Amino acid sequence: MEFRFSKEEEAFRKEVEDFLNKELPPDWPEKSMHWPGGYGSIETKDEERLRIIKRFRSKLAEKGWLTIAWPKEYGGEAHSYMEQAIFDERVSYYRAPGMGIAIGIAGPTILMFGTEENKRDWIPRIAAGEIEMWLGYSEPNAGSDLASLKTSAVEDGDEYVINGQKVWSTIAHLADYAWLVARTDPSAPRHKGVSFFIVDNKSPGVTIRPLINIVGVHSFNEVFFDNVRVPKRNLIGRENLGFYYLMTALDFERLMVGIGGFKRVFEQFLGYVKEARRDGRPLGKDPRVRFRLAEIATKIEVAYMFFWRTAEMLDKGLVPNVESSVLKLTTTELSRDFADAAMEILGPYGLLETDSKWVPFRGLAPRGYLDCISATIGAGTSEIQRNIIAMRGLGLPRK
């Protein structure tokens, strides 16, 4: 038992920190308006911000860290899961942009299951950070029950013809390609008739319609596919194995919970509470405030434990069925609880938005209070996570 990093891990962590300190503006973490765990408060309009993110990504690519989890022969560094976890933790602690769909999900899946042609077509461009993708999973009638998806891909000569609609398509309007799952065999059992495709956003018949989320941000879209023709070579791996790929590729996503963001925003909020006074008394001397903050600190610690544990299990070749779902469950529930605590502690001032004169904590709390709703819904609701824990983890019967 060893609740600390090895010397090598410490050194790597320091290297990551030095990089982040060098490549990000010093006030970057203090400016971030993203609520940890949320999907909807990602800034998409601020041009200056987008420019910095782009530059940061290219620096990451130069350093070889954009593909930190990938095997060496594809330009990766083949770091252990623990080192990836350390990297993710530091990056999210500095509130730097995460790795995105192309690097985080599409790339590893292609490396594992793609044809040689798939690899040649996509891997170099993904690895260089040249292209970004959006996740084409959810549909109006396929949310938690993803297997009921209806978007179809029908073979026609050298192409597939795609028809259907995707929704909750995060940053589809800023990305280049869809990482799309569509039904290729309607007669097969639900899980055995879907396939993965990469579809160019610019293809004729693709219509992207913005969905403004409750935070007021354009993070989501609905995307319509109307007889969109996709070259056959854009089919990833083999036909009808899409669900199998999807389940296997989950490992790549397991650690992507933005864990460091919770710690950073908590520290920032703690800093605010230590300075603030209410009715002439220090806010931090209120017993209820002290209790709530200690409680959130403990929940963050618990989430960190599951985070390190998941990474460690993956390195040991164990399957973290319970742990990774619990990690998702605890971080996203924490997203809500932390927002709730912040709003409670700020009282009426918690309602003030960023530009208001008397706004505390740069108006992050009300933004978090809205965005945290998405945390426990996106990427598998809390209820789905509990189902997975119960059935896959604890072996409780389906019927």
Next chain:
Amino acid sequence: MDLDLTNEQNILKATARNFFKRECPLSRMKELKEDKLGHDPELWRKMAELGWMGVMIEEEYGGIGGSFLELAIILEAMGEVCYTGPYFSTVVLGGLSVLSAGSEEQKSQILPKLATGELVLAMALAEPGTWYGIPDMKTVAIVEKDSYIINGTKLFVENGHIADYILCAARTDNEKGLTLFLLKGQSPGTECNLLKTLGYDKQCQVVFDHVRVDKTSVIGRRGQARPLLEDLQEKAAAAKCMEMIGVMQAAFNTTVAYAKEREQFGRPIGSFQAVQHHCANMVTEVDGARFLTYQAAWRIAEGFPATREVAMAKAWTSKAAQKVTALAHQIHGAVAFCEEHDLHLYYRKAKAAEVAFGDTRYHFEKLARQLGL
């Protein structure tokens, strides 16, 4: 990072688990609740033979010189069977005090006998009206020639009724500082009465009426016991968490097994999502508590500062143990609401452990101070 036990520790865990399951099943614990001693001396002897009394005692005093983690593993296994007996008060409270602050003479006097199971120790801190932590005390020790004369009333002295020695904290004269005394359990002037509790443990009220002790029976330095006791309480809180981990894990395992087997509406109740989600929430609590607690125990074993980690562990685990044992009852339904069933032992144990060495509110306040609030 390595959140798994070492091979040796896993062997100890398996040995301890098997031992307690075999020698001390829950049914035996129920028989003992009306017992005068409150524990099974035969079981005590066997535990001593395995070296568990001396787990943290150096070899020169007849122990096996293990770390706090080894002690923690034994406590976890005890929790799984809701072990009731003088282990905690003897080995954790008494043993660790003598180990950390006892004089060479006191160590030679106590530790070898402790290691062989010949001694039962108890700790007397709380008094009527005190709450958690190390309170201001009314019990007072007045110097008289080469002795101290102790007067006062102590509460929640676990196993005081059978203790060979009671470690008693008191003020000396009119000083504010506290002093820890090593008293013979049956010293003249000592009156011990059992307090009936929900936890089925043997809590006592101990009244010291002009109890005379030799000056050499001071553990550590006169008037300087507070830091020693605070350190002890921190370790005791972590140790209590370990016991609770065992309690929770066992209650949880029993419950999942029951949910798979119990049928209603023609199907196992574990196939209902409502029950599944209870179970998922339970495992989240249990595993979270385990990691926090092991982290705290590991830091203590390594000699690192652990105040923050212990506060988190005790705050979280105390609450988690309530939630898990309460949900265990909910899933079992009416069948477990009878004395004959074992489940209420876990529920009782969890409650008793929650209030031992500070509850969630107490430890969150400690943590808030650690956060700089």
